[in-house]
Amino acid sequence: DVKVTQSSRYLVKRTGEKVFLECVQDMDHENMFWYRQDPGLGLRLIYFSYDVKMKEKGDIPEGYSVSREKKERFSLILESASTNQTSMYLCASSLFALADTNTGELFFGEGSRLTVL
Amino acid sequence: QQQVKQSPQSLIVQKGGISIINCAYENTAFDYFPWYQQFPGKGPALLIAIRPDVSEKKEGRFTISFNKSAKQFSLHIMDSQPGDSATYFCAGYSGAGSYQLTFGKGTKLSVIP
Numbered sequence: 517d518v519k520v521t522q523s524s525r526y527l528v529k530r531t532g533e534k535v536f537l538e539c540v541q542d543m544d545h546e547n548m549f550w551y552r553q554d555p556g557l558g559l560r561l562i563y564f565s566y567d568v569k570m571k572e573k574g575d576i577p578e579g580y581s582v583s584r585e586k587k588e589r590f591s592l593i594l595e596s597a598s599t600n601q602t603s604m605y606l607c608a609s610s611l612f613a614l615a616d617t618n619t620g621e622l623f624f625g626e627g628s629r630l631t632v633l
Numbered sequence: 634q635q636q637v638k639q640s641p642q643s644l645i646v647q648k649g650g651i652s653i654i655n656c657a658y659e660n661t662a663f664d665y666f667p668w669y670q671q672f673p674g675k676g677p678a679l680l681i682a683i684r685p686d687v688s689e690k691k692e693g694r695f696t697i698s699f700n701k702s703a704k705q706f707s708l709h710i711m712d713s714q715p716g717d718s719a720t721y722f723c724a725g726y727s728g729a730g731s732y733q734l735t736f737g738k739g740t741k742l743s744v745i746p
Contacts, residue, residue, distance in 0.1 A: 520676070549733065556642065558738035559677070559722060574733070606676055621667070622734060624676030 522625035539607030548590035639737025656723035663725035
């Protein structure tokens, strides 16, 4: 079974702190994603990466950056945390998308709930 | 721009009843429509999915109905059980030139005994 592991399930940080959220997948997937989940807003894509050292902005990249130095690891960075970044953060991975041969199924981690005070 | 509209936002169904969640999409390039199920404290997981060349797909108590001309699809949960209580997300995916799913905003389903 694919496993996506998010190292921190719960974090409490102060405004202005730098925050690192780590994600590791064990199935050699090409694609990795960071989503933010808020009630009533669903799943919003922050950033994704389709290869090592490659990254693409999603729908809400402002205030975030990412790092992918190794294929299995994708980090989300909040350079200066703010209270409006209090949220559930979900990491996901998927196989490289080949038309007609891959469904793009996402495998999610269990999430990191971040509270910024 | 919301490309997948999902309704209702929340749904309460009695045990044994039918739960119905509806989604409408705008992007005609979508060629794969999955539903994800998320239990409290867990990440979403793929539940069932359909391609637009079929009008219905059934897996156990879960059925997707797809209407390509109307650009709508829905999830039906027959004989709903308390264990089905979860948040459900519909999504659209275009395999050509894209690596990402476009999700609806989710429906929180509560099945009461």
